[in-house]
Amino acid sequence: MTETALRTDNPVAGAPVARTVFVMTVTGLLVVGQMYLVLPLLPAMAQDWHTTATAATWTATSFGFAYAAGFLITGPLSDLYGRRRVVVTGLGVLAVATVAAAFATALPAMIVCRIVQGVGAAGFSPAALAYLSERIPPARRSLAVTCLVTAMVAATVTGQLVAQALAGIAGWRGVFWFNAGFVAVLAFSLRLVMLPDLRRRSADALGVFFSSTRRLLTRPVLILIYLGALSVLGVFVAMYTALQLYGPPALVGDPGAMLALRASSLPALVAIPFLASVLDRVRPTLRAALALGTGVVTPLVLGVVGDPPAVMVGGLMFLFVAKIAMVSPGLTELVGQLSGQARGAGVALYTFALLAGASLGPQLVSALGGHGFTAVLLTISGVQLAGTALLLAADRLRPRAADGRPDRGRR
Incomplete structure (x- = not known):
């Protein structure tokens, strides 16, 4: 995004560092973990749907493509409409789609749910990183961004760990129920923790992005x-x-x-x-x-x-x-x-x-x-x-x- 594409009409206020970094780090673990949590669940889901574990791998692929492609849209949208609005809306979509995934009775239905999950999850990462870069005081900014990026990388393992542990207690559907509730709680928490969005005048942020x-x-x-x-x-x-x-x-x-x-x-x-x-x-x-x-x-x-x-x-x-x-x-x-x-x-x-x-x-x-x-x-x-x-x-x-x-x- 070019520096001239977006201008703010109000000064940037500093966000409270400790609680902002804590809630965003936990959210990063959970959101990115959604992609990987299906890996230990593949055999159980395949058995329920009378398909193969190989076919069930599309539950990971469909989320991943939607999540990756969503970045190309949600980043510019957060420039247009504000970081907090895009983050909270995206997490809301993710929570609803995760509930729907818990009810999936066949692989095609789960793939649709996973695509919607990926689109919702994409509302978090670009907007959250931009928010930290804008709102955390310079002296603490590097630490804040490092914590979030490290959480996203760690989620590649923690997402699998939590899913496998929960599946042993509540089954694979219970994994999605738990994640839906946790996502909803974090969406509400970020709505409270993140500062109000900056008022912006935009010169076609999407056009600037693709140019x-x-x-x-x-x-x-x-x-x-x-x-x-x-x-x-x-x-x-x-x-x-x-x-x-x-x-x-x-x-x-x-x-x-x-x-x-x-x-x-x-x-x-x-x-x-x-x-x-x-x-x-x-x-x-x-x-x-x-x-x-x-x-x-x-x-x-x-x-x-x-x-x-x-x-x-x-x-x-x-x-x-x-x-x-x-x-x-x-x-x-x-x-x-x-x-x-x-x-x-x-x-x-x-x-x-x-x-x-x-x-x-x-x-x-x-x-x-x-x-x-x-x-x-x-x-x-x-x-x-x-x-x-x-x-x-x-x-x-x-x-x-x-x-x-x-x-x-x-x-």
Whole structure:
């Protein structure tokens, strides 16, 4: 979004930091977790609907595509109508769709519910990040944004953990009932915590957004980053889906073992923000390429071994999750820098690529599942290496494109 596209008619007031960051962090965990909570529920849902777990993976893909595409709309809408209004409205839509999902009696009905869920969930992330950037005092702003982004990354694991734990108590439908209630509570909380929306005069925010998008897609370094980003969450979701559906018998037949596997990766996610000062010493594109490339050890080793013990799977997945978690924060910041005044459009496109890849992950596993666990994991390895190559190519271009030198003339 260009800086001249939106103007406010009133001064920006500072938001209360502690309660704003707390409620938004919890909301980020829950909202992003909606995409991943179906992964441990696939066998139970498939059994109820008399279909296959492979077909049920469309419940993850449909949400993911709607969520990713929604970013391209809800960001500009929050510029037009206000951050709080878009956040609360989106969460309201998400809550209603989640209730409907609990009543779904067939896969097609659930897919419709998941699409509506994704559209509603998309109202949160872009508007919330913009709100923190506008309303949190500069001295605390970086911490606030880091907390929210870390929560969104951690949700890739916590969403699965909570869903699997709740399913053991209340069944898969109970998972959706719980989430619907929690979303409604958080929508009400954010309505109280977020400051009233700024009054804005807009010069066609949607038009400015899409005009900026066209310009950004002419820059080779950004195109390479966006294409590389498709692989990041794509391989992450594909790995957990493969382990859930086709993994070693000790995992596939034991929900407790899968729960422990997911939980064992949480420390890796929590540690990344504390390592930020060390990771920042490496260029974002090079860091992302190295992390993604070295993370390929996990699917390669598991694929070669074929039927690894649970302890080996846990250790390798811990490494894998840590590597994936290293990729995104630096790239998000770099994309913003390279996008210049079109920062909003640039970051929205990057986030869209991440989530589009996550949506394709389950379908990759479904398409290859008939060829066996090893074939799936070796394909995941290939996708990771392709993403690594794209990010290395972006790193080669970055010295000529970063820091605004040639880009200044193109903005």
